[in-house]
Amino acid sequence: MVAKRTTLADVARAAGLSPTSASQILNGKPNTRFSDDTRKRVREAASTLNYRPNVGARALRTDRSLTIGFVSDVVATTRFASGLIRGAVEAAQEVGHVVLVVESGGDPAREGEAVAAVLDRQVDGIVFATMQARKIKAPVVPEGTRVVLLNAISAETSRAVLPDEEAGGRSAVDLLAQAGHRDGIALIGRNVLSEKFPTRSATIARRMQGITSRLDEFGISLAAEKASDEWEPDDGYRLTKELLAESGDIRALICMNDRLSFGAYRACLERGLTVGRDISIVSFDDDEIASYLRPSLSTIALPYQAMGRRAISLLLGDETEPGEYLVPMPAIERESILDLRTNSGWV
Amino acid sequence: MVAKRTTLADVARAAGLSPTSASQILNGKPNTRFSDDTRKRVREAASTLNYRPNVGARALRTDRSLTIGFVSDVVATTRFASGLIRGAVEAAQEVGHVVLVVESGGDPAREGEAVAAVLDRQVDGIVFATMQARKIKAPVVPEGTRVVLLNAISAETSRAVLPDEEAGGRSAVDLLAQAGHRDGIALIGRNVLSEKFPTRSATIARRMQGITSRLDEFGISLAAEKASDEWEPDDGYRLTKELLAESGDIRALICMNDRLSFGAYRACLERGLTVGRDISIVSFDDDEIASYLRPSLSTIALPYQAMGRRAISLLLGDETEPGEYLVPMPAIERESILDLRTNSGWV
DNA sequence: CAACGATGCTAAATGCTTTTATCACCGTCT
DNA sequence: AGACGGTGATAAAAGCATTTAGCATCGTTG
Numbered sequence: 013m014v015a016k017r018t019t020l021a022d023v024a025r026a027a028g029l030s031p032t033s034a035s036q037i038l039n040g041k042p043n044t045r046f047s048d049d050t051r052k053r054v055r056e057a058a059s060t061l062n063y064r065p066n067v068g069a070r071a072l073r074t075d076r077s078l079t080i081g082f083v084s085d086v087v088a089t090t091r092f093a094s095g096l097i098r099g100a101v102e103a104a105q106e107v108g109h110v111v112l113v114v115e116s117g118g119d120p121a122r123e124g125e126a127v128a129a130v131l132d133r134q135v136d137g138i139v140f141a142t143m144q145a146r147k148i149k150a151p152v153v154p155e156g157t158r159v160v161l162l163n164a165i166s167a168e169t170s171r172a173v174l175p176d177e178e179a180g181g182r183s184a185v186d187l188l189a190q191a192g193h194r195d196g197i198a199l200i201g202r203n204v205l206s207e208k209f210p211t212r213s214a215t216i217a218r219r220m221q222g223i224t225s226r227l228d229e230f231g232i233s234l235a236a237e238k239a240s241d242e243w244e245p246d247d248g249y250r251l252t253k254e255l256l257a258e259s260g261d262i263r264a265l266i267c268m269n270d271r272l273s274f275g276a277y278r279a280c281l282e283r284g285l286t287v288g289r290d291i292s293i294v295s296f297d298d299d300e301i302a303s304y305l306r307p308s309l310s311t312i313a314l315p316y317q318a319m320g321r322r323a324i325s326l327l328l329g330d331e332t333e334p335g336e337y338l339v340p341m342p343a344i345e346r347e348s349i350l351d352l353r354t355n356s357g358w359v
Numbered sequence: 360m361v362a363k364r365t366t367l368a369d370v371a372r373a374a375g376l377s378p379t380s381a382s383q384i385l386n387g388k389p390n391t392r393f394s395d396d397t398r399k400r401v402r403e404a405a406s407t408l409n410y411r412p413n414v415g416a417r418a419l420r421t422d423r424s425l426t427i428g429f430v431s432d433v434v435a436t437t438r439f440a441s442g443l444i445r446g447a448v449e450a451a452q453e454v455g456h457v458v459l460v461v462e463s464g465g466d467p468a469r470e471g472e473a474v475a476a477v478l479d480r481q482v483d484g485i486v487f488a489t490m491q492a493r494k495i496k497a498p499v500v501p502e503g504t505r506v507v508l509l510n511a512i513s514a515e516t517s518r519a520v521l522p523d524e525e526a527g528g529r530s531a532v533d534l535l536a537q538a539g540h541r542d543g544i545a546l547i548g549r550n551v552l553s554e555k556f557p558t559r560s561a562t563i564a565r566r567m568q569g570i571t572s573r574l575d576e577f578g579i580s581l582a583a584e585k586a587s588d589e590w591e592p593d594d595g596y597r598l599t600k601e602l603l604a605e606s607g608d609i610r611a612l613i614c615m616n617d618r619l620s621f622g623a624y625r626a627c628l629e630r631g632l633t634v635g636r637d638i639s640i641v642s643f644d645d646d647e648i649a650s651y652l653r654p655s656l657s658t659i660a661l662p663y664q665a666m667g668r669r670a671i672s673l674l675l676g677d678e679t680e681p682g683e684y685l686v687p688m689p690a691i692e693r694e695s696i697l698d699l700r701t702n703s704g705w706v
Numbered sequence: 707c708a709a710c711g712a713t714g715c716t717a718a719a720t721g722c723t724t725t726t727a728t729c730a731c732c733g734t735c736t
Numbered sequence: 737a738g739a740c741g742g743t744g745a746t747a748a749a750a751g752c753a754t755t756t757a758g759c760a761t762c763g764t765t766g
Contacts, residue, residue, distance in 0.1 A: 015501060019722060030746050035724060045744055067479045068415035068424070069722035072751045077415070079459075079480065094441040101460055110476050112426075113448055113460045129457050132414045133426065154362060245651045274651055281628075300647055304592045304621055367753060377716045382754055392714055416752035419721045 018061040026057035034058075038065075071134045078109050080327065081130030083151075084141040085118045092299075093143045096162055099320020100139060107328060109136070127151050137327040140164060145174060147210035162323040163316075165214045169334040173323045177215040180312045180341030181222020184266055184294045187310060187343055189230050192352030193264045193292060198236040199223070200251050200276060201268030205241045216268075219296065223266060235259060243268060248275025256283050264292040264349075270299035273309055273348075288358030292349040296341075307347035307358040315339050365408040373404035381405075385412075418481045425456050427674060428477030430498075431488040432465040439646075440490045443509060446667020447486060454675060456483070474498050484674040487511060492521060494557035509670040510663075512561045516681040520670045524562040527659045527688035528569020531613055531641045534657060534690055536577050539699030540611045540639060545583040546570070547598050547623060548615030552588045563615075566643065570613060582606060590615060595622025603630050611639040611696075617646035620656055620695075635705030639696040643688075654694030654705040662686050 024034040029050065036044045037054045057063075071077035082100055097113065104111050112130050116123035130138060137158035142148060150166040153159055161172035188197060206213040207220055227234065236259045238251040248267060256262060256279060267273040273295040277287055285291045288307035295302070298313030319339045326337060347358050371381040376397065383391045384401045404410075418424035429447055444460065451458050459477050463470035477485060484505035489495060497513035500506055508519040535544060553560040554567055574581065583606045585598040595614060603609060603626060614620040620642040624634055632638045635654035642649070645660030666686045673684060694705050 017501070020724095021722080031723075032725085032746055032748095033744090036745095039724080041724090045742085047744070050744080064475060064479050066419070066481070066722050068418050068481055069751090070724075071415050072413070072419070072722080072753095073724045075751090077480075082460075094444075097441075097444075097460070098462075101462055105461065105473075105476075110480065111460050113429075113444070113458050114452065115445075115448055126452075128411055129452075132411050133424075133457065134413065134415055154364070245653075249653075271651065278653060301651065304618065304648065306592075306596075306625060366751090378753075379716055379718095379755085380714090383715095386754080388755090392712085394714070397714080413752050416721090417754075419723095419752080420754045422721090 017066070018063045020063070020065065022061055023054065023057045023063045026061060027053040029054060038063075075134065077134040077136055079112055079133060079135050080104050080109050080324065081112045081114065081127075081133075081135040081138040082141065083114045083116060083123070083126045083130060083138060084143070085116055085123070085148075086143055093141070093163065093316055095314075095316025096141050096320040096323075099317035099322075100162075100324050101320075102317075103321040103324035107324075109324075109328070123151050127153060131157070139323045139327060141323075145213060145215040147214050158327055160323045160327045162319060165210070165336065171326055171331075171334055171337060173319050173326065173337050173339060175215060175314055175319065175341050176338035177218035177341065178222035178225075179338075180296065181219045181224075182226040183222075183341065183343045184296065184312050185223055185226035185230065185232075187294050187312075187345065187349060188264050188266070188292060189226075189232070191292065191349050193349075194230070194232055196235045196261045196263035197227075197232060197266065198238070198255055198259065198262050198264070199234055199266045199268075200238050200240075200248060200255070201243055201272045202237055202239040203241055203243070203268065204239055219268070235262060240272075243272050245271050245275040245278075248272030249279045250275070252276040252279035253282070256280070256285070262291065263352075264294070267293060267295040270295050270297045270302045270309060270311055273311070274301050274305065277305055286358065288348050288350055290350075294349060298342075298344050302344070302346070305348075310346045310348045311344050313342045313344050315341055364413070365410045367410070367412065370401065370404045370408055370410045373408060374400040376401060385410075422481065424481040424483055426459055426480060426482050427451050427456050427671065428459045428461065428474075428480075428482040428485040429488065430461045430463060430470070430473045430477060430485060431490070432463055432470075432495075433490055440488070440510065440663055442661075442663025443488050443667040443670075446664035446669075447509075447671050448667075449664075450668040450671035454671075456671075456675070470498050474500060478504070486670045486674060488670075492560060492562040494561050505674055507670045507674045509666060512557070512683065518673055518678075518681055518684060520666050520673065520684050520686060522562060522661055522666065522688050523685035524565035524688065525569035525572075526685075527643065528566045528571075529573040530569075530688065530690045531643065531659050532570055532573035532577065532579075534641050534659075534692065534696060535611050535613070535639060536573075536579070538639065538696050540696075541577070541579055543582045543608045543610035544574075544579060544613065545585070545602055545606065545609050545611070546581055546613045546615075547585050547587075547595060547602070548590050548619045549584050549586040550588055550590070550615065551586055566615070582609060587619075590619050592618050592622040592625075595619030596626045597622070599623040599626035600629070603627070603632070609638065610699075611641070614640060614642040617642050617644045617649045617656060617658055620658070621648050621652065624652055633705065635695050635697055637697075641696060645689075645691050649691070649693070652695070657693045657695045658691050660689045660691050662688055 020031050024031040034054050037051050101111050114126040116126045139160050139162050141162040142164040145163045148164045148166050150168045165172045203216055207217040238255050240247045280287050287293055295311040298311045302309040302311045322339050367378050371378040381401050384398050448458050461473040463473045486507050486509050488509040489511040492510045495511045495513050497515045512519045550563055554564040585602050587594045627634050634640055642658040645658045649656040649658045669686050
């Protein structure tokens with residue numbers, strides 16, 4: 013025989029009261045008058061019986077389910093962007109909420125289905141996340157539904173959480189400049205397509221913008237630039253290899269992401285160049301591999317977890333201003349940058 | 360003015376019927392008698408009004424919420440094991456369910472809270488996942504709650520989904536044997552602690568067992584063995600470096616995971632050994648880095664996604680036999696193994 | 707023609723909680 | 737004595753869907 017869950021009625025009975033009273037007391041309803049003794053009795057009954065309200069029943073009445081829908085396109089559960097979910101789950105739990113995770117596979121039909129599925133469960137709000145920060149058509153939801161875009165932007169007015177890529181781009185340059193780099197700086201992975209089309213990436217253009225404007229401020233001009241629309245390790249290898257063959261005195265590389273850097277390490281090595289001593293590398297993302305490489309890779313992190321948290325605080329908080337909410341990209345200083353002034357590089 | 364959701368009553372009204380009838384028709388209740396015309400009218404009304412049942416209200420009556428609780432210890436949302444969630448979410452959605460993701464941080468108190476939180480939402484069952492396949496004290500849940508352990512085992516009788524590590528261990532050896540390796544095989548990362556204590560790892564001993572028994576069957580004895588309780592890249596580097604310095608003719612490495620392999624690559628390189636030509640490496644996990652390495656790493660994959668799927672099919676299906684449900688570990692053949700018979704290695 | 711069995715449908719209860727409106731009682735004031 | 741205000745509580749409805757038990761109506765059968 014399965015023990016049934018304690019209900020509010022059980023508590024009321026145990027305390028010799030009506031469910032109404034029990035409800036009002038447990039919820040701390042203002043403007044009610046109960047004797048201290050009564051209040052105490054109810055609370056004690058609730059605690060001994062281990063009462064927990066049925067969230068579904070409550071939601072039926074109050075329209076608040078303490079539940080948030082997290083709907084992502086392809087792969088927010090992918091290792092790349094799983095920090096988004098992680099941050100959201102953590103932040104939600106801290107304020108007594110719970111997260112319903114749904115994936116649409118990027119397919120608009122399934123997206124509609126996903127949205128409906130969470131709405132059916134009376135969620136208090138929906139976070140729409142994409143893995144590649146992209147411009148999306150915000151899914152249609154009933155008027156009045158709270159929505160936050162995570163790692164995505166849309167044409168419709170709404171709130172969107174994004175990494176502060178422009179500042180991140182500037183930070184990357186700062187890391188190099190701080191270490192005394194002024195000449196012989198090359199850029200690996202300039203991405204013309206993505207810079208043009210926000211449906212591919214909402215952020216790459218800004219990263220680029222941050223880099224170039226900061227370089228300008230320092231009066232630095234790039235010694236070389238290698239373009240690529242793909243950013244896999246092999247691309248980094250190929251581009252860096254070409255670069256080192258063509259250009260004379262390259263002292264530092266700005267790689268557009270860590271996977272490119274991974275390939276760049278190999279190309280440098282083959283050429284007899286030790287990263288962190290003969291050549292500096294700064295990069296973006298703080299991917300898993302960044303800490304595995306030797307020397308470990310200095311990189312501007314994509315703050316996925318913080319972004320996930322921010323999306324929740326935005327969804328549940330009272331900042332209702334539509335627009336972009338930027339999350340800083342921390343500079344992770346490791347060992348891949350040679351300090352030209354002290355000349356203390358990697359050993 | 361916010362448009363209210365369509366309710367069953369709305370549908371009934373539109374079809375000129377009672378909610379009772381509408382419910383029975385839409386749910387295809389057997390042993391009811393309605394005219395074809397009536398059925399049609401209800402279905403049409405439901406579809407034009409875009410009716411979707413309120414899952415909470417329904418759960419109140421039926422105790423089925425089409426929702427599954429996924430509670431994990433520290434980090435099932437971590438990139439390492441995020442495949443577990445991904446598989447679960449996918450499989451759940453395919454059968455019309457949705458997944459509630461909660462984390463306990465490994466703290467027993469928070470674990471209780473996490474379980475309660477999903478129970479409050481009347482989930483149809485709970486998946487308990489851990490990142491490191493470990494032996495755990497299965498959390499207490501009310502009798503009658505369906506539970507599946509994912510990547511974990513416990514003393515209590517219940518169902519547990521695990522990777523088939525023993526077969527995986529055998530596969531690793533097979534990959535080497537197939538390529539003609541018989542001598543000069545070394546093992547990197549033997550883990551004495553974890554083999555002894557299932558609270559640290561439920562699976563490492565089995566992986567080891569698979570490796571040794573298969574080696575035995577081939578009559579192969581290990582040329583060397585390096586132990587370590589940590590399996591990070593630096594450990595792989597250090598162990599391999601030592602190994603190569605000490606032992607004479609090492610032709611193949613079995614690394615206990617891909618991060619060790621990563622370090623091993625570096626050690627080989629430094630020693631002037633080209634992986635896939637001068638020395639073979641086989642490994643475990645199929646981590647992100649396995650495909651980035653050059654030559655790419657042949658490895659026995661941890662089938663996280665398939666395991667997540669399996670947990671759901673177990674939770675919702677009717678295999679109620681307690682015990683372990685093993686998921687095969689696919690051998691991912693890449694380029695890190697030299698075929699001694701054709702001598703066609705990596706170029 | 708009365709009884710009966712199909713046929714087609716519905717009222718009301720149920721699940722659990724919150725909310726609104728109201729009630730009984732007591733003491734005090736005029 | 738009657739009105740009044742305060743105190744401490746509750747009945748009933750509402751929120752949405754499902755389930756149980758039963759009600760009309762109609763054609764058939766003996």
